Amino acid sequence: MSTVAPPVPPSAGDAPGPGEPPRAAHRDARESSSTWRLTDRIGLAICWALGLAFCAVTVAIVGFMLVQGARYVRPELLFSRPTAGFTQADTGGFLDPLIGTFLVSGIAIAIALPVGIAVAVWLSEYGRPYPLARSVESGVEMIAGTPSIVLALFGTLLFSHPALGFLSRTTDDGVVFGRSFFAAGAMLSLVALPLIVGATREGLQAIPGHVREASYGVGKTKAATIRRILLPTARPSIVTGTMLGIGRTIGDTAIIVILLGATLQMDSGDGPGGYNVLSGTGSTLTSYVYSNAPTGEGNQPEKAYAAAFVLLIIVLLLNVGVDVVRRRARKLS
């Protein structure tokens, strides 16, 4: 294909593809750029060049990671725990980081989902008094722009407070450690919150007003309308926002390194089973990649590539999930 003119034979002037919204691209396909002014043609050429370059870079990155991953991922890496060792052959796999990834994003979503839906419902259905609504809006926007490293520092202060000592380990002289799955999950929920609030709000606002009026008309209360009518209708948006949120929590490294400890193995605290794991420290795939890159402490590039590959596959699956949900929602509406 040429870089200047879109390759359109002069006779094929009609036919946008079936299901494709008719865009300018299809309507005037007869137009050839040869009659355009030079500046316009240069613009079009840059457009094509950068578009193709973007595709090339994307394919290069994804392809490179897939090739490297295929070279170094072995099934036993997924099922063996990391251990200390001198060569890359005897340092084990990344079972602990893999479990840690799911645990920590599970905690984050368990907090962010109900809170996010509540905030979105309040903003879209109640929203009074107005100044409060405005400040909540800007607060959520601020959280969305806050670097995760700042959230991590805030988390160290918050969770090393003695009152929250039960969420992490406490030394004998009463110093609270402040690093645990709870702490990391709670701070990661702030990372996911704006995405869930934004998506849910958009979903709620897309529901036409007469749906609410019909529900009130048959005698449902506002609370029942929200629970029975509005939230189920907005479910695709909520699911999309949640998946985007999970993607962000899985991809975050700064909070994990600072608040989860990024230890080699999961290191349980005290207490009953399950609780001791969550109040202990651990690592996730991102922190595993970070510490096994040549700049980290581990310096085992092969393991880092393998873990990054697994991370990429998880992100890819989440993306596919978002696509499926969106497509299904579009079919329904």
Add this chain to the structure above:
Amino acid sequence: MVSVAPHHEERPPRWSDRRVGILLGALVCGVLVVIAGMLVVVLHRAWPSFQHNGLAWFGPGGDVDEQIRQISLSGQSGTKDSDFTWTFHAWPLIWSTILITGGAVVIAFVTSLFVAVFAVEFAPPRMRAVLDPLIRLLASVPSVVYGLIGVLVITPFIGNHLISEGQKASVAFQIPLTGFSLLAAVLILTVMIAPLMIAIFSEGLRSVPQTWLEGSLALGVNRWRTFWKIAVRTARPALVAGTVLATARALGEAVMLAMVSGSVGFAPNPLDGLLFFVEPSRPLAATIISNSEDLSNPPMSSTLFAIASVLLVSAALLSLAGHLAKQPMKKYGVRS
């Protein structure tokens, strides 16, 4: 039109119904308190560092890495306030943040605008179907993966092929040139934030009313000019929103930049000619993460919180600036 009120005028709503509104309101207030609390706590923790340095905190002076070492040492040995060293001049870190973030945002903005126009308007339909999921996939790749690619592919390439031995030797007494550089950091950050921008830009471009474009086309304006003058201009609020979001992400990116920027508290000097691009540095966020083990150390923790508060305030100002920039565009713009 009937009133939207869910209840009859004379009877107050049932308590169970009213309760929901109050409960949700309380929860929302709780979220607001957490956010405000974060702002207050971070600024409060940062105050001693600003107080001891004054405005010189932001200025140049001395070797910033050496200052960090002194602060850390004084915190380990000292116990009371007067034992601590506070001298900290963050200019090299701020300069590095400005260079890396600014460079990446400028390059990514121009590229993303063209790619978004391409993806929305000029790409053949089949290519468009592939481009959209690709953009979203790339936008959700964790930054540490980009960092890994940077460390294992980009920086060795720069170190081995773009810097000659003579150049390395010429500055060896001052800084090591190893490939961990401004160039690598800007390149990888650009690749990282461009998909974010493209995703938001193309959403904005797509929501431009089709009839506006048709009107222009009907006047005989060609497709390029139509799209450039009408769609891109109408989508300006989306351009601002995308740029603000991507800039905030770039500003706060710690892990990836700690991996590729070289982690040296050095201010790259534009007067060094081409060497400027391969000089190492370390931005603010990366400084926090590479010193995070020292958080229990009072003066060190205050210094790190001071850095964090600079990031926090810049991010807040950025979103405020975006909000203000969008106001005059609202009249003709599409929603952002």
